Amino acid sequence: MEMNKIIRNEIYKFFKSRKNILIIILFFAYLLGINYYNSKQYDIYMRDTAKFYEGKYKRAGSILASNQLMLEKFEDLSLQKREELEREIKFYSGERLKLILISSVYEEDNPKTYERIVSTQNSRYRDIIKNIEENNIKEEFLNENNFTMDDLHKGIYINQYILDNEIQPIINPYTMTGANSLVRFLDGNNLIIIMIIIALLSMDIYLSEVEEGSYKLSYTQPYKRNQIFFGKVVSIIIISTILVVVGAIFNFAMVSIIHGVGNMNYPFVTTEAINKLAFNNQGQYMILSLVNYVIRGFILLFPILLFTIVLTLGISIITDSSGKTLGFSTMIIGLAFILKNFVSRHSIINLIYPYSYLYIKDVIEVNNNSNYLLGIMLNSIMAIVLFVISYKKFIHKDFLGSRE
């Protein structure tokens, strides 16, 4: 029996299921909801960031005051200590000014002044690097501010590019433009939700027939078990891919119509390691346009999508249970969120855990020790391995039935 007939039949059955239609409707409702949420988050982010820098400004002020007091009160300090304190005072004086300037731009929220943030941050980063290299401030300063030397160098590189090319900076990740909506679509937390939705649809393509007993109609038709299996896998891959792409386009179109397309060439920074299979991310910095970033993002997303589909299908074939399948799948996918928030950027888990690669921004911008090409390879290989395991299980499975 022709495979394309079987695949079309599977797609037909999929769209006849009320549950699946409801999930798809919920998916688009989620996209609408998340965009509404993002639009509300814009102002909150500006306000919170202004307060954040204001807080840092006050802390810098405290350190400055404390150091000045020490210089005044303790006359028996050594010369070396005095010089240290003076260098710190000099650093924190400059730091305070920069921090309050940044805070005020966030508070004012005037796009014409965004460039000041970029130039001020650049100056700040250069200052920090110089003062660390000259031992004027300790390296703990980096941990306190949650960045590394590499982050600072990268920041200078991208900021300078923005200034040199007179690009309108994006200082708020919730900026509502079509272009930024594509970047937000590829945000790790968003993709976790999307993968869970794909898992729900993937398990249904097998389990719905087991649970309602309709497998007795389909699996006794005169075609091979492997054709049934391939039909299911190929059809859910087609459906899931189309759903994700249409979701991204829907998102982009909706935001663009309301807020404008934005700059499709907005720069992102990465390193040469993105084009190499490497276990360290050394190499020259380079700029990627937003379009390039999004394309690479979807290229990385596709093997993760395949992995999700065969993982869920495999668990459903082994367990014959919706509850267990959903539980295991959600746990494995959701673990990426926990690892992102509790595990160090430099942990090897970022390299070897398939769903760590859902945090596409970190992978492409080389913010942790994951590797772009390794992410594609790892997810592809694991998808193939799980496919073979699921295939063998399905081909030899006894359908004992009577769950309906």
Place this chain on the structure above:
Amino acid sequence: MGENYVVEVKNLNKTYGKKKVLDDVSLYVKPNEIVGFIGPNGAGKSTTMKCICNLIYPDSGEIKINGYDLFKNREKALESQAALIENPGLYQDMTGRENINMIAKLRNISKERVKEIYEFTEIGEALDRKVSGYSMGMKQRLGLGIAIMSKPRFIILDEPTSGLDPTGIIHLRNTIQKLIKEEDMSILFSSHQLGEVEKLADRIICINKGKIIETPKSLEQRYRYIFQVNDNDRAYKILTEEIKIGKAEKISTDTIKVELDNQEELDIILQEFIKVKIKILDIHKESIDVEAVYKEVYGDE
């Protein structure tokens, strides 16, 4: 394939964990035959039937359907077969019509045949309602319609009367009898409704604890007829000395009981009696008390 059987099962074995659910099961079904498959719950009836539909893989053994080995040539073997296992397997979110059309498309069934099946199901306007709203009888009729759509040579019916009311049971019985006559099919069916087994089955197979039980003589070959004729002696002589068909026994001065191997032998006897001008006053199939035999075989189980 022995003796032109539609289905031949040889030495099936199946074990789950430590429990042997099928122990050297062998059976056959001839063309145009209705075979009843009886046994207590857990005897192995459904497991055997699921093996024949390839929903379950036996550990060892051979199954041939219409001459094709099920494990070496699944597609050809299943082309000649259809199955209704336990409750009909239907897509609940689809209408009856959609269920039929979906399988029709997969099996390349002609539009004329599909229309015949719409009528066969006798569901009427409810064909355009979702199956989830159907009664058990409607689901059974729909399932049977889909099963016969491709004109299989052989149908498996596992507990077809389960959940049906008396009207449904009668309707199903009539449908099965019609299928044998008009659609040239063989049927293997299991049921706990021993009355239905008695009315329908030409032959009965007993299974218990995974083993086929030697069928009591009283249940073997159900082609037993009682003839009431105008010339008993002549009729007896023709049967025993001339055409030598079956095993004949004089029961009374005007009745003979004849035990035959198949339906064709009955036709030969009737033609011969007409030729020699023996008048047949009455002819009927001998009924067997299946319930009594069941108790004999299974005791209190």
